Amino acid sequence: MSLNHLSIEELHDLLVKKELSALELTQATLEDIKSREGAVDSFLTISEEAALAQAEALDEKGIDADNVMAAIPIAVKDNISTKGILTTAASKMLYNYEPIFDATAVEKLYAKDMIVIGKTNLDEFAMGGSNENSAFKPTKNAWDQTKVPGGSSGGSASAVASGQVRLSLGSDTGGSIRQPAAFSGIVGMKPTYGRVSRFGLIAFGSSLDQIGPFSQTVKENAQLLNVISGHDVKDATSTKQEVADFTSKIGQDIKGMKIALPKEYMGEGIDPAVKEVILKAARHLESLGAIVEEVSLPHSKYGVAVYYIIASSEASSNLQRFDGIRYGFRAEDATSLEEIYVQTRSQGFGEEVKRRIMLGTFSLSAGYYDAYFKKAGQVRTLIIRDFEKVFADYDLILGPTAPTVAFGLDTLNHDPVAMYLADLLTIPVNLAGLPGISIPAGFVEGLPVGLQLIGPKYSEETIYQVAAAFEATTDYHKQQPVIFGGEA
Template identity: 80%
Template structure:
């Protein structure tokens, strides 16, 4: 398996140049893109120019990310590069600034080769809600890739790129990572700046890394983390080396397995793989015990009230006046607003705006939004209680493996329930990772590992120990 460290060694030894590596990456994209549809924009010219500049300066031997290509989800601002959030509303939007995460990527001499497809404004769990194309699962092109970061996940799973950035509001990194058999981390809320991330749910959104293995994931998190004065929710907690515990054994680690994560609605074959993973952790010297997170069952209801309310507020700015799509047949100002938003937003986005506006409206605020906030606190307290005794929590990432394209498009509630296991982590602001943990009927199963706030190193330690003693991460889809 190609790793970032092995590529870095080749770049430092001049066995390969940054330009050659970028050309090879662009060829991989070209060869496989027609099958999986991972990208909205491919930045060939800019990427090769950036690679040539890096070669001219010389690869930094102390920086493992120097000269490494990556893909970026299309809701993360890239200066001068189309950033659409997969919406007709932003079909022609080229930002005049980079998101802080992208600035950090560039400062590490990484090369952005393209912007990946997603559910419009990150609203959806299957990447079927894009205004431009439907991304397909890397393992089976008749299946969904998960969402909303489906393009970022399939780009890594299909070996178009080794690394990508996504965003996670209710599972949008972990669920597609699970469906495509790659590693995807949602960091602690505030760990990575949200400046330049097109907002969906401001108290929930978090940028995070996709990779083919655990160590590469930690290296990318090292590159993009840190406090940012431009983001008031960005944390000032010190940034450790996230690879520091990788390779350490996990003897004595206490791991919780919530009974709610293996209950009704979980595919029995997925449950089997997760229980086998729990046994593997025990073989490695950890203790695994059943616990309860009693309020997690309310997570989906709480999430859709809070996230939709925040979306309703955040998406007010898309009005056809300043930038992006504008309806042509409007006769006055009110008409511009109504027709632009009616024609520019897709069905799922309009559904969530309406749900959020209702939840925030006079007479319903106390009954819905305020109540959801109170239950969110109870969900946080459940996690706090478990973490008083345990180091980590494990469970399935998703209740099932990837399902057929189009099967759930007509049933938004079924789609919402697919995020049952990932949502509570966002509500509590905690870090969580999905790693490959087996297969069911030829499709990957993801194991979710949840940690204490700002303790990503322990998550990586456990994930790497599991990865080192299993072969699940080595299985690769065949893209003809």
């Protein structure tokens, strides 16, 4: 049995009792990665030497009995800056970029003596929903290697789902944590905007991006969010809201809680089999004492259109810095300054990134700004107000995380509109800056279905409370893919 079948608390207990050393745990994790990586392609960089050195130092120092995360290996999405470890954003543009600083979230991992074991694959610059837009390789789904793991944080999700690591970090701009968590049958949380510092996260959509945790269980997810949350003076969008213990409500009764089920989340475009799994989950929450009622979020249907204008506009601005002058890839055949810019960006960026830069540049251009970017901002406000109206009467919102289960590799990646519509259920949460989680809720034809729980800003403890109540009374999270010792 892999050590990754043990919970973080069980591993911590073994470490404290000295029945397991940090070095042994790190070596076992590296073995798990090596034995499974060929099947799923989750990682872009494995930081073996640094991880083993850190583990040895921790054994010398001793494991802090009060720090449950001490010596726990973790994988980090490759758009999050790691000092001395390649950080490519899965782009040719940054193929050789080794940062001289850590992202604040990574600093917080090290402050808790966690071991960064490697960097995971993603859609280039986090732009995509299948992990097929990586400049280096596509990642595969842990449950079925002919399927996508979801995106853009597909590498982080498949690394956890396949049992290579117990925990990982991703980023979520329009569903990039929750959708791969759903496709991979694990827990993924997109925290409230500003809850986790974005300093050191390679920016895609600055008003939408948020770093968050992947895990096997709800409690472990909350424990990891405890580590990475908090105000950061280096991030102007970081909230000063006090960070409570996100595990504080886990185990509490959910009797009497009011949960809304938007009719728009169960309508056109949702696979009937997925819809049935979610309705069954809603009935299960009712059996635990929650009150589930249908509501309407009328402007959510505009979410995809609004998102692709705002996110692409912000990406167009953010990606201007990749010019072939300062760092990263530079076209070799350029003979003038203008050619350096044009050739570097033409050769260095993939098709999807170029598509979004062009869309965003157009939306911000003179004569079109009012019709597109400004209008999108106004509709974004209507979407936010829809949520506020529902949360005036309800504790949480539930629905599917994605309209379907994981789709086949090389099926939707040639149809950008179909790929964009796959984010239909996750995008509104980012537009409103809300927290949302995806947890395992069942299976359709052997592939996991994710249940999405959405709360008002700074309601992560309540989301974890309901998610943990569902998890404790079902066994979906206990079922594992064959690659991780599950039954065929």
